[in-house]
Amino acid sequence: MAFGLRSNDDPPRLSYGGYLKISELTSLQRLESDPPQHDEMLFIIIHQVYELWFKELLHEVDSVLALLLRKEALGAHRLLRRCLEIEQVLVTQVAVLETMTPMDFLTFRDNLMPASGFQSAQFREIEIVSGLKEARVLDHYAEGSAERKRLELRLSQPTLQDAFYELLTARGFNVIPENGSPARESAPEQIAELVRLYEQANKHYDLFMLAEALIEYDELILLWRLRHVKMVERMIGSKTGTGGSDGAAYLNKTVERRFFPDLWELRTYLSNKSGGCEDAQNGGSHG
Numbered sequence: 119m120a121f122g123l124r125s126n127d128d129p130p131r132l133s134y135g136g137y138l139k140i141s142e143l144t145s146l147q148r149l150e151s152d153p154p155q156h157d158e159m160l161f162i163i164i165h166q167v168y169e170l171w172f173k174e175l176l177h178e179v180d181s182v183l184a185l186l187l188r189k190e191a192l193g194a195h196r197l198l199r200r201c202l203e204i205e206q207v208l209v210t211q212v213a214v215l216e217t218m219t220p221m222d223f224l225t226f227r228d229n230l231m232p233a234s235g236f237q238s239a240q241f242r243e244i245e246i247v248s249g250l251k252e253a254r255v256l257d258h259y260a261e262g263s264a265e266r267k268r269l270e271l272r273l274s275q276p277t278l279q280d281a282f283y284e285l286l287t288a289r290g291f292n293v294i295p296e297n298g299s300p301a302r303e304s305a306p307e308q309i310a311e312l313v314r315l316y317e318q319a320n321k322h323y324d325l326f327m328l329a330e331a332l333i334e335y336d337e338l339i340l341l342w343r344l345r346h347v348k349m350v351e352r353m354i355g356s357k358t359g360t361g362g363s364d365g366a367a368y369l370n371k372t373v374e375r376r377f378f379p380d381l382w383e384l385r386t387y388l389s390n391k392s393g394g395c396e397d398a399q400n401g402g403s404h405g
């Protein structure tokens with residue numbers, strides 16, 4: 119075939135729309151309001167975009183988890199950086215929906231009952247795989263449903279927290295996973311081990327960088343929770359949610375959740391003897 123010319127026998131070339139399934143994708147926005155309310159389009163698209171990012175985040179977190187289980191701290195750190203960038207997008211995206219007024223929202227809100235972000239199975243998967251293993255989340259999904267099966271599988275698998283602590287154990291730190299129990303008593307010996315990691319950052323710089331990326335990962339989900347609840351307050355005040363919860367009052371309590379509570383706590387016990395970053399990079403230590 120001459121350069122640039124195609125014969126009828128050549129297989130059809132891949133096109134942008136065909137590869138990305140654009141016509142399928144853009145036909146997935148079905149408004150519930152009738153007559154259609156302008157802002158419902160934004161409301162649907164932003165939720166769909168979030169779910170796509172959740173899918174991508176889970177895809178990356180699964181790889182981070184596998185790398186951690188193989189004790190590849192630097193590879194895990196590299197992909198974790200990507201997760202952090204995705205989380206930044208999740209946080210800033212809230213602003214787009216905040217261009218909707220409470221009155222705009224009320225034009226279609228009643229049509230949404232009883233659907234709610236509360237039922238986002240991918241969001242629950244993110245919580246579980248990150249370290250919050252709470253079996254009661256299953257109660258919101260029908261027995262035998264595909265979503266429930268995925269959550270059950272997640273609950274039976276190691277979490278980021280488990281894998282990080284396994285890596286620390288393999289590198290000589292005496293730590294055990296917290297298994298996501300929010301009511302867990304803080305274990306002083308465990309915190310002391312993590313303080314040791316930070317104080318000896320120069321010796322275990324990859325683990326230290328990983329720990330800092332993990333607390334950032336945790337913080338960014340927390341920032342999303344805060345951003346979401348402030349938007350909720352702006353939209354519906356103290357009304358109950360379409361999913362039946364107390365609305366903002368419920369969401370404000372979720373802000374307490376942490377994937378890595380020990381990483382937050384250890385900071386309290388660091389002192390000016392702990393050594394700075396420059397110190398760690400130079401491989402030096404205070405006498």
Ligand code: HEM
Nearest residue numbers: 165168234235236238241350353359360361362363365372
């Ligand atoms: C007008 C905009 C929004 C309002 C008024 C709103 C309201 C609420 C409320 C009241 C809840 C608590 C459960 C309930 O009773 O329904 C909730 C939960 C939730 N929403 Fe939204 N939401 C909005 C937008 C979003 C968006 C864009 C997302 C992105 C995926 C989202 C994801 C979630 C998630 C994941 C939960 C569960 C949080 C948890 O249980 O920790 N929401 N939302």
